[in-house]
Amino acid sequence: MLLGVIADDMTGATDVALMLNRAGMRTIQVIGAPSTGASSAGASLPDADAVVVALKSRTNPVAEAVADSLSACEALLAAGAKQILFKYCSTFDSTAQGNIGPVADALMQRLGTGMAIICPAFPANGRSIYQGYLFVGAVPLHESSMKDHPLTPMRDSNLMRLMGAQTKAPVGHVGYATVLAGAEAVKARFAALAGEGARYVVTDALTNDDLMVLGKAVAGHVLLTGGSGIAMGLPQNFREAGLLRQRAAPVSLSAPKGRAGIISGSCSTATRGQIKAAVAAGYPALKVDPLALAAGTQSAAQLAAWALAQPQDKPFLLYSSDDPAEVAAIQDKLGRDKAGETVEHAFAETARLLADGGVSKLLVAGGETSGAVVQGLGIGTLEIGPEIDPGVPWTRVVAGPDLVIALKSGNFGTPDFFLKAWALLD
Numbered sequence: 001m002l003l004g005v006i007a008d009d010m011t012g013a014t015d016v017a018l019m020l021n022r023a024g025m026r027t028i029q030v031i032g033a034p035s036t037g038a039s040s041a042g043a044s045l046p047d048a049d050a051v052v053v054a055l056k057s058r059t060n061p062v063a064e065a066v067a068d069s070l071s072a073c074e075a076l077l078a079a080g081a082k083q084i085l086f087k088y089c090s091t092f093d094s095t096a097q098g099n100i101g102p103v104a105d106a107l108m109q110r111l112g113t114g115m116a117i118i119c120p121a122f123p124a125n126g127r128s129i130y131q132g133y134l135f136v137g138a139v140p141l142h143e144s145s146m147k148d149h150p151l152t153p154m155r156d157s158n159l160m161r162l163m164g165a166q167t168k169a170p171v172g173h174v175g176y177a178t179v180l181a182g183a184e185a186v187k188a189r190f191a192a193l194a195g196e197g198a199r200y201v202v203t204d205a206l207t208n209d210d211l212m213v214l215g216k217a218v219a220g221h222v223l224l225t226g227g228s229g230i231a232m233g234l235p236q237n238f239r240e241a242g243l244l245r246q247r248a249a250p251v252s253l254s255a256p257k258g259r260a261g262i263i264s265g266s267c268s269t270a271t272r273g274q275i276k277a278a279v280a281a282g283y284p285a286l287k288v289d290p291l292a293l294a295a296g297t298q299s300a301a302q303l304a305a306w307a308l309a310q311p312q313d314k315p316f317l318l319y320s321s322d323d324p325a326e327v328a329a330i331q332d333k334l335g336r337d338k339a340g341e342t343v344e345h346a347f348a349e350t351a352r353l354l355a356d357g358g359v360s361k362l363l364v365a366g367g368e369t370s371g372a373v374v375q376g377l378g379i380g381t382l383e384i385g386p387e388i389d390p391g392v393p394w395t396r397v398v399a400g401p402d403l404v405i406a407l408k409s410g411n412f413g414t415p416d417f418f419l420k421a422w423a424l425l426d
């Protein structure tokens with residue numbers, strides 16, 4: 001293994017795995033922190049150029065997030081990783097308590113390094129950094145829909161301040177003019193900032209070319225932190241060092257015979273648009289009611305039975321997705337956590353019943369929903385397939401039931417995502 005990645009959520013993990021796979025690294029995603037009890041922790045990881053460990057550490061208690069990230073790091077190092085990337089969200093999802101700062105601090109200490117880059121930029125999905133401010137499309141992060149995120153509301157866009165609130169370590173900045181001047185200029189700026197005592201460095205990046213420059217500049221860094229964009233330039237470093245052969249990214253994936261379906265617990269604007277398009281295209285669709293689930297008048301068994309009874313010419317769609325006012329009303333009645341858990345639990349159980357019933361091609365929308373479904377299906381390892389849209393690949397289950405599955409971040413994908421994804425399957 002060349003590169004080890006620790007991702008703080010499930011869909012973020014497939015996002016970065018896709019980025020590496022596209023750039024020519026054979027990448028495997030494993031679910032959960034591998035056990036480090038045994039001295040041979042790395043032996044439990046699959047053989048690949050890059051391994052992405054998908055954690056659920058974005059919003060859990062800080063101590064747990066740190067412990068899981070360190071376990072993952074240990075296993076990746078034991079398997080031979082030469083560089084570690086801590087992957088968080090391209091919208092820097094976190095609070096003043098963490099978990100980005102504390103996890104990065106712990107990894108920095110474990111890896112014995114004095115500096116790490118901070119780069120959530122992902123231009124293909126509209127995330128760019130200028131003067132250290134993170135933008136989502138045309139607006140600064142704190143003006144985007146992330147300002148109202150239920151768990152990690154982002155009310156500032158300045159990455160130096162956001163990171164500064166989560167760590168005691170000084171945070172510096174590499175401006176855009178330096179990035180435009182190339183990798184050597186960036187390296188010189190890193191050295192100057194290190195001399196001034198900086199331990200984290202926010203880097204401006206507006207385009208994929210900028211990410212390639214930054215990727216080159218961090219070739220010698222043992223720890224990187226960022227979104228999937230910063231992974232773009234890393235395979236080339238390994239190739240130039242003679243450690244990686246040229247390899248074409250997959251353009252399709254052969255899927256096992258069986259039914260196709262969609263499960264969506266994501267309530268994002270993007271997902272709701274994608275559901276609208278699927279319903280308009282005549283996909284059989286059933287809206288799941290969290291209140292009925294909580295009251296026991298709707299159940300996973302009923303959802304699965306409905307889905308398996310639908311004609312097979314179009315994928316079925318099970319969705320709890322709703323607009324913010326409806327979600328707020330349900331949260332008022334059930335409590336926010338109970339509402340989320342009720343839906344996630346139902347979808348996890350439904351997915352298990354669907355796989356038992358012959359479903360072999362599944363699209364899942366939403367990070368938390370994906371985590372629950374992957375757990376419900378007992379998936380241990382995923383191999384990365386072709387890109388459906390930036391940040392969202394098809395994957396094949398390697399350890400677990402025989403199926404192909406795509407895990408879509410709430411905010412990702414074009415409006416016809418649920419319609420076009422199937423064309424990439426053989």
Ligand SMILES: Nc1ncnc2c1ncn2[C@@H]1O[C@H](COP(=O)(O)OP(=O)(O)OP(=O)(O)O)[C@@H](O)[C@H]1O
Nearest residue numbers: 265266267268320340343344366367368369409410
């Ligand atoms: N109708 C609903 N009312 C209340 N909560 C809901 C409803 N539908 C889904 N949920 C819950 O809302 C949460 C949605 O989070 P999820 O991470 O799956 O989607 P997302 O936030 O759009 O995606 P991402 O994290 O990838 O951006 C889940 O906990 C889900 O169970």
Ligand SMILES: O=C(O)[C@@H](O)C(=O)CO
Nearest residue numbers: 012015089090227367409
């Ligand atoms: O970086 C992103 O935006 C995504 O990979 C993600 O982490 C969504 O949860």
